[in-house]
Amino acid sequence: MIVPRHPFFLMTLSGLMMLVACSANDKSRKTKFNAGYRSPSLFGSGLRNPDINLPSEFPSDVGISHRRGRTDLPYIAMTFDDGPHPENTPRLLDMLRERNIKATFYVIGRSVDMYPHIVRRMVAEGHEIGNHTWTHPNLTRMSNASIRTEMDRTRNVIISACGVKPRTMRPPYGALRESQRAWIHKEYGYPTIMWNVDPRDWQRPGVSVVTSRILDKTMNGSIVLAHDLHKPTVDAMPDTLDGLLKRGFQFVTVSQLLTLNSSLSDVSTKKPAQPKAVAGGARQDGSESLTFVKVPAFKQ
Numbered sequence: 627m628i629v630p631r632h633p634f635f636l637m638t639l640s641g642l643m644m645l646v647a648c649s650a651n652d653k654s655r656k657t658k659f660n661a662g663y664r665s666p667s668l669f670g671s672g673l674r675n676p677d678i679n680l681p682s683e684f685p686s687d688v689g690i691s692h693r694r695g696r697t698d699l700p701y702i703a704m705t706f707d708d709g710p711h712p713e714n715t716p717r718l719l720d721m722l723r724e725r726n727i728k729a730t731f732y733v734i735g736r737s738v739d740m741y742p743h744i745v746r747r748m749v750a751e752g753h754e755i756g757n758h759t760w761t762h763p764n765l766t767r768m769s770n771a772s773i774r775t776e777m778d779r780t781r782n783v784i785i786s787a788c789g790v791k792p793r794t795m796r797p798p799y800g801a802l803r804e805s806q807r808a809w810i811h812k813e814y815g816y817p818t819i820m821w822n823v824d825p826r827d828w829q830r831p832g833v834s835v836v837t838s839r840i841l842d843k844t845m846n847g848s849i850v851l852a853h854d855l856h857k858p859t860v861d862a863m864p865d866t867l868d869g870l871l872k873r874g875f876q877f878v879t880v881s882q883l884l885t886l887n888s889s890l891s892d893v894s895t896k897k898p899a900q901p902k903a904v905a906g907g908a909r910q911d912g913s914e915s916l917t918f919v920k921v922p923a924f925k926q
């Protein structure tokens with residue numbers, strides 16, 4: 627079909643499309659039952675995390691195990707474990723995107739294998755991916771060879787899904803012996819990431835309880851544990867995230883939080899200050915490209 631490209635034709639075409647759209651809106655406004663409806667997820671709360679200009683390349687001597695970031699600045703890291711989940715995780719990603727919040731996802735390898743497109747979306751939207759093993763076992767009972775299988779399969783499927791290597795790991799159930807942490811750090815360069823805020827959301831205590839537990843315990847440098855596997859946890863996130871933003875906390879990824887550890891002596895005596903913003907809302911992490919590898923053909 628030959629399509630005329632004259633500007634007048636295009637203007638007329640767009641005018642017609644607007645007319646059709648307006649007619650549809652007029653109709654919907656007259657519909658009795660949805661007259662006042664606005665999608666809450668479409669517009670969010672209006673609260674927004676600032677663009678944060680922190681690198682993600684923490685030094686290799688940053689330490690083997692971490693429960694929180696050692697900073698007096700109001701930076702915190704939200705971490706979500708046990709995904710990706712086909713419904714809950716995309717819903718959470720919408721909530722994070724509306725607020726410009728970058729989080730860290732400790733994903734299970736076999737779930738990444740099932741839903742690689744969700745992990746790809748995480749990375750595309752500026753989130754960080756961590757290794758949470760392939761089958762979610764208790765690693766304390768396993769040999770180094772078996773742990774290697776869990777780690778390797780998960781690292782490889784993450785790279786296949788999104789082209790980014792994990793920088794950190796979190797052991798299932800937080801269970802990992804000191805010697806195993808040291809071995810994983812030596813073999814993979816992964817610091818073991820624990821947490822200092824645990825709402826015990828996996829026990830499903832109720833949406834408002836999850837929110838209040840997180841708001842009560844979070845402090846500067848906190849690493850907050852939550853699970854995007856569970857629907858009530860995701861239901862709790864709008865109020866939780868907005869509550870944390872209202873209290874002045876700023877969200878960074880785990881690796882960004884770790885970069886602050888080495889400069890503790892520089893920041894510990896300073897009052898909380900606004901971090902520099904990146905102009906134009908650009909990706910906050912230019913160093914991310916350092917870990918990109920060739921992405922194979924994407925499997926839907």
Ligand SMILES: [Zn+2]
Pocket residue numbers: 707708758762797798799
């Ligand atoms: Zn887990």
